[in-house]
Amino acid sequence: MDRLSGLDASFLYLETPAQLMHVCGVLVLDATTMPGGYSFANLQSGIEKRVRDVPAFTRRLRRVPLGLDHPVWVQDKNFDIERHVHRLALPTPGGYDELTDLAAHLAGLPLDRSRPLWEMWVIEGYQGDKVAVMSKMHHATVDGVSGANLISHLCALSATDDPLVPATPQTQPREPGPGELLGRGVVSTATKPLQVARLLSPSAKLVTKTVGRARAGTAMAAPLTAPRTSFNGTITGRRSIGLADMSLDDVREIKKATGTTVNDVVLTVAGGALRSYLEDRGELPDDSLLATVPVSVRSSSKRSEGANKVSALFTKLGTDIEEPLERLRDMAVRNQHAKDHHNAVSADALQDWAEFAAPRTFGLAVRAYAGMRLAERHPVVHNLVISNVPGPPVPLYFVGAKIESLYPLGPVFHGAGLNITVLSNAGDLHVGVIACRDSMPDVDDLVNRFPAALAELRAAVAAEGLTSIG
Structure with a gap:
């Protein structure tokens, strides 16, 4: 069991x-x-x-x-x-x-x-x-x-x-x-107050440290501060999917020339694609979009049980910055602050608090949240989820068939009906975008802007004389 x-x-x-x-x-x-x-x-x-x-x-x-x-x-x-x-x-x-x-x-x-x-x-x-x-x-x-x-x-x-x-x-x-099973459930329920007491002190210290980081300007972006867009509301069960490819070599060249990371470049490209998409629709907000970025804590987690060993950080995508190289530099600073802030949090904090999710209560709350369309009434928690996943550096064969492309697709949520996942595979970057069809029916119009946003960033880097590409 x-x-x-x-x-x-x-x-x-x-x-x-x-x-x-x-x-x-x-x-x-x-x-x-x-x-x-x-x-x-x-x-x-x-x-x-x-x-x-x-x-x-x-x-x-x-x-x-x-x-x-x-x-x-x-x-x-x-x-x-x-x-x-x-x-x-x-x-x-x-x-x-x-x-x-x-x-x-x-x-x-x-x-x-x-x-x-x-x-x-x-x-x-x-x-x-x-x-x-x-x-x-x-x-x-x-x-x-x-x-x-x-x-x-x-x-x-x-x-x-x-x-x-x-x-x-x-x-x-x-x-x-x-x-x-019933006996185990009774024991688990009875011991939960003790577990809560154990978590309260470190959680209180974390809040204090977060306030200090916020005052110093080194905290990660805060949830509930995202601007509202057309894909930030109550979702339906209908989905739309878009797929695109980019060159991993281009991303690595930009990373090397600018002293940033692959993740910085990928998020900057996503910000550029989203800025272009929203601007052409007349929906570009003055403030930057806010993304939730899942982070693996598998290497630092002390827990052996569970399939999910993840945490998350919040970061702004720089959709309020027109010039792509400026957006990349801003992204690199923001990401470093977010990583430092995230590293100060226990790797198992999310898993520890998730233990208190009561099956019946939690499920009823989620359904009430959707039924009352609360995602459209409170401030936007985050605009989207975006992940950058390292994949195989060499070609792989799936039950003997060569994999030409592998596009990952994550879930979408009430309040954030857009998910972008980028995966590297044998020298390519495969971009998978999934959205609620009723809030983003033209998902191809977004995903097709990723290669163009990468080319725009690459040209900006070359124009600065930071590298010989161009």
Whole structure:
């Protein structure tokens, strides 16, 4: 039996029919590299062979009686790969528009909680002979790093190599009875006041330090200070998806020339794309957009349990700054302040406080929040979520098929109906943008501005004589 951590369980409680808490990915594959050639049956059986002994793919949820504690993972004794890996074909002409429309539809469908919380849709007929795979996995099961580790069970360095992380047979855990689960829930509930007392002192010290940083001008950007945009309101369950590619070499050249980081450059490019998008729509606010940036704390966390080991920082994207190089320099300073501020916080602070998320109360509160459309009444917490995820530096093969592109897609939230994720892959940067279709139906108009914003920044760096590029 494996109890969900409070943070893992929170993603279950946050979920509503409109606010789905799974993470997605769109893989574009060259299936001609598969040994013996491509067939759906071969791909499906190859996936089954690689995941059958990986617990994250074969476990399902079991609720604690009366909702007294977070759910537990138990082995799915009826695991069937046919319930998780499905086959579709794109309508003619099978291009980008058809793929993103289908992916957006699939992203808007909830996962079945009676089974392991993942599925893949193998989509044939993309650009003629290519195959795309739309993957979905619940955030209760993975964060960015653990998701990459799970993908490693399916990928190899060549079409014929073994997976990067081979699966090993697992001992079937004992499944607890209702009485045991109820007893554990009672104990957990009874000890929570002691846990609260333990967290109050360090949390109070953190508030004091944050006030000091704010006065000194070295604090990260504060939530609830974001300007309102058209994608900051109550979301629906409909999704729109946009995909784009950029050169990782260009980003690295800018980083080297300016003494910044890859993350600084990526966030600056995102700020430029968003500024251009909003300006052309006549919606550019005077103040900068505020983004939530997830941060992995896996290397510094003292907790061994839980799939999600993440924290978050807030940063302004410089959408109020027209000149791209000035925006980059401002971003570098802001990011350093945000990192220093974030590092002063316990790596496990978010996980510790998430333990107190009560299953029933939390779920009811989220539904009331959505039903009363409160996201449109209080100050905007943040405008969007944006992630920059390091991926494989060399080409990988997914069950023998070469991965040409891998576009990550995160969840969207009431009040922040836009998520941007950038992932590096074998010298490229793949940009995945997902939004609530009813607040941003023209997501392609945004994602197509990323390469242009990078080119604009690159030209500005060259014009300053900081590098020979241009």
